[in-house]
Amino acid sequence: MVIEVRRTEVGVDEANELLNQAGLPNLNSMEILQGGWDNTNILLTLIDASKVVLKVWNANTIEEVGRVVARHCHLDEHGIPTAVPIQLANGSLIAEKDGMAWTLLPFIEGGMLGTDENSLKSLGETMARLHQIPAADFFPDDYRMGWSLFEEMFVIADETNTWSDFLITLKKESKSLRNQIPEGLPQGILHGDVFPDNVIGDGSVTAILDLEEAFIGPCAFDLMMAFVGFGWNEDEALTDRWNTLLEGYESIRPLTQDERSALPALHRYATLSIAAWRYWKHVMTQPDEALKKRYLEMVHRLEQQIDF
Structure with missing residues (x-):
């Protein structure tokens, strides 16, 4: 074999x-x-x-x-x-x-963490605890799917003359978001890619996997990334999932007012980061006919206004 x-x-x-x-x-x-x-x-x-x-x-x-x-x-x-x-x-x-x-x-028994109330509350609690542990040198300050990736994509577009509508939008959005996300938000160790395939559990978190994207950054960003990963049903944002995730999180670590004010921009940044990674991966660097439009799922989400 x-x-x-x-x-x-x-x-x-x-x-x-x-x-x-x-x-x-x-x-x-x-x-x-x-x-x-x-x-x-x-x-x-x-x-x-x-x-x-x-x-x-x-x-x-x-x-x-x-x-x-x-x-x-x-x-x-x-x-x-x-x-x-x-x-x-x-x-x-x-x-x-x-x-x-x-x-x-x-081998950890169990499948991907679900989106039921207990699972989301446990996820929020686990993330809040993660964000409060001490930092260490092997966690970078740079988010590999964020600003630095955007800049890399812009360089590729310049060199290959492949400025698509998405890349033009990405450049405009990233410039705007940099101005909207304040400096000085509480920092911690972030997972950076909180999607169901990176969390094992059944009613509660058993294990958080795949720390390749982990970095030191604003804690509330990771919370919004978890909402990107767990809070949607296809193209619909589900506020009950957000409220449950937030309830679990704040039972351990309450958000500051500055963090609350920044949530819409952080959610947009998290959504844009996933869209950008998918575009960079499946369109720019490793073209894949079956996956080349996968980034559009996140692009369509950017069109929705969500009250956090």
Whole structure:
């Protein structure tokens, strides 16, 4: 049995080698897990029926993976539910193969967190706790899907003469939003991509995954990103979901008046960031006929006015 990963292959012998390094039983079967656009997650069922996840980090350098793993460890140390790689015999949490990082993660039972009242309240509470833990050097100040990505896209558009209607709108909107979002808002460690495929749970948060986009920024931005990820039903914003998410959040960390005033602009920035990432990914850098219009979901949301 061989499972093809985007830039390499994972065979039984290779999987067993890593399992042996972790002191785990040998492999019984492999199954690709859904989710994720770059790196590949493979569910390994072992001969004793236990399960772990093999993650092949196709899209990140070894150094980058080290920083991401350090972020997961930091959250875990401060009581935020997440997944920390299983330690190998040499004491490392990361194995290197063919220039890429491989990690073994505990398999966490449960699917993506739902949008029911208990789930959203738990998500709000968990995010508020996350935003209050101490900062660390391996969390950057730059948001990879935000202002810096926008500027990169503008450079590409200039160099390739591909200024589309969306890019023109993005430039106009980003300039306006920079003026609307005040400096000095309370800062904390943010996840940056709070969507259902990054949160496992059933009625409450079991684990927050995928900290590649995590950074130090305004706490209220992360709350609005969670609303972008969890608060909509197709093209309709659901205020009851927002109220429940906010209730959970403020039970741990009440928003300041400045944060409340900035919510509409922060929501617009979060929505624009997802639209921009999708456009950059599926239109500009890795054109995909099936996904090239995916950014329009977020563009259409920008047309709606929401009372926060």
